[in-house]
Amino acid sequence: MELLSKIATNDGHGENSSYFDGWKAYDSDPFHPTKNIHGVIQMGLAENQLCFDLIQEWVENNPKASICTPQGSNDFKDISNYQDYHGLPEFRNSVARFMEKVRGNKVKFNPDRIVMSGGATGAHETLAFCLADPGEAFLVPTPYYPGYDRDLRWRTSIQLLPVVCESSNEFKLTREALEDAYEKAQEANIKVKGLILNNPSNPLGTVLDRDTLRDAMSFISEKDIHLICDEIYSATVFNEPDFISIAEIAEEGAVCKNRDLIHIVYSLSKDLGFPGFRVGIIYSYNDAVVNCARKMSSFGLVSTQTQHLIASMLSDDTFVEKFLDESAKRLAERQGLFSRGLAKVGIESLKGNAGLFCWMDLRRLLKEPTFEAEMELWHLIISEVKLNISPGASFHCLEPGWFRVCFANMDDETLRIALKRIHKFVIQEKGLDQPTTRKQCKRSKLELSLSFRRLDEFMMTPRTLSSPHSMTSPLVRART
């Protein structure tokens, strides 16, 4: 039998993680409000389904935006023929304007710096190809979106090194942690090429404050490394404090010495709820990176049919303003409902103001402060409580007991049922176990790389691979 490449046969695709058990459970027994009321509720998918009614209404009222309608079909030929990797000018213009609106018009974006990609998934990989060589590394604060492991490393052969954030200060990113991570890389002889920030953060659901952004900016300037800011959740901010984009800091001359190091990743998958449309965007302040990324975008352009629809939708100012407003309101309501529901049974979550999820603290429910215990609790939640939530270990959280729970991918009633199940479970658990004294389970910094490797081994426990024909694994969806 002919061999495949190393990339094809390694685990870089990320699907061998035991994290997928929750998805398998969901796929084999999915909740349905009438047909399967006792099924597993999907709370592991960061999708935004709260405002489709608004979008649907717009689509119905704007038939010209679709090239398949009688009103829009005149555009069919030109649109379907257009394969220029610059992208339709109206598409780039409308995306630039939309990004500005999301940032309260505090910054300006140049449409000529907008480069398309196959979703944010493609954007991250493209930037990794542009900015780093095999073996080189990016720093990324923990906990972070699991997809980064695949997106940034698989085909590029670059490394991701953690910048440890701890619950003791609400997982805030500190200058000290950045310096530690950088130093660690130096000691291991690994060349660091950049820092990745996800703001608002998945899984934390929080935004970075101005001081932290400035710190990050001064750090990368000092080390002369790149800064990639993934702002995919920028329009999901629903409460104070306001979202501050790296674009604002980039305009502060005193802090930002070299704009050539700054790159933004964006997508319409979360803010608008269009993951299927694969609209990924790279915005770079660096001309050479724009040129290179644009050439690479040939490998993942946005369908012109979709570019055309998006251009139309996002240049409708009235609609966009109404949407952004309403979306924030509904997310606030939803998150409020959920976190109050959790608080009723004494479950705290990190105080978040953005994103489509809560970062839930279940440390009290662990039998002991270990990842094994976290895994055990997680399996219990899947099999008994019948909720697919995501364990902190899958986000490379260095402290066990944290879980990400998504709340925007279901209707109100389903959310209530989920809360009821959580209530019942917590009450039962409280009855069964005395709360153990919470031992500090912080890793000493010296042990960091070793423990991280141990964690990786733990995550790679042999499991049955999802069959190619099943719809089970979360990475089946381009982004979770």
Place this chain on the structure above:
Amino acid sequence: MCKLRKYIEPTVVTGWKAYDENPYNESYNPSGVIQMGLAENQVSFDVLEEYLEKHSEATNWGNKSCGFRENALFQDYHGLLSFRKAMASFMEQIRGGRVKFSPERLVITAGATAANELLTFILADPGDALLIPTPYYPGFDRDLRWRTGVKIVPIKCDSSNNFEITPESLEAAYNEAVSMNIKVRGVLITNPSNPLGSTIKRSVLEEILEFVTRKNIHLISDEIYSGSAFSCTEFVSISEVLEARGYLEAERVHVVYSLSKDLGLPGFRVGTIYSYNDKVVTTARRMSSFTLISSQTQQLLASMLSDKEFTQNYIKINRERLRKRYEMIIDGLRRAGIECLKGNAGLFCWMNLSNLLEKHTKEHELDLWKTIVHEVKLNISPGSSCHCSEPGWFRVCFANMSERTLEVALRRIHDFMEKRSLIV
């Protein structure tokens, strides 16, 4: 900055710039440069448009309240089942129903560009090589090599036997790689061929299959022009050869397809990989996360391509129109004293101007090319950009313009040749 970023544009960009700066337009700029370097298919658009007019409900989200939502949320890298079924069926129809394709083996990618790169990542390690017959599509240099670090070693074909691939040329390429200490992982053929505009004979396909089996390497068959063969029976797919031998050794074969040429929809970024190898299917599917087809576009095409009456009709009309266009250009060139390789597929012809060269060198070919671009005002593609080992050949596209524009182009060529024969 990293090593990857140094991607240098090929010299043929001059021709494109000349076109961009001075594009032909029948009314506004009748003396502008005519674009004959772009292999686009615009001859059958009316057939598509007519279909859309009659079926807007089906191709749009319609009035179903959850139609849009479900579609916008669908990001499963398996792709819409309805779309895969429709693509499989379309591919079967193009092959005259002589072979079956299973939707389960279809992996979706944003264009054939992505499909070819993806397969290269899966089948070869950096530093390894794929063997490709020359002349070949210039885009392969970027698509197969740039980010993958994989090399291309040419299988040299020449006009002595109409550029046919021979067992000797295959062996020679393989040995060349071995002598350079390069590990060969596969052969990539384009069938029908770009830039030759001809299909590969069944016997040659069998020889290629025998070769890759003997060497224990892969075979990628890029069949992007399969629906652009002028007659259904002239095109033989590698799938048919496999079918005839009971799918023996099929696990080393992978087919690439796209709707950019046959349907003339390059903007929609619709590519597929069809692999007979389970591991490749699984891995390719995972990798396709970087390059999925917009679910909006999958939905439109699922609808369109599952309408068998429409697709049968489209395929038939498209073949006829391309054949007619081909005959028109061949005829016009012949009257100008120019011969082309005998073609039977594609959106272009492979024109022989070698007897116009003072010396048979690449430099002289490029000089002649610059003259054609700047004086005759036609952007055509020089054979050297396709790595042709013999100077003097040019690829000329004929399906990306109206008949009237083609007539103008042919007149210019005629005038140019007349002048040349007067001077010579």
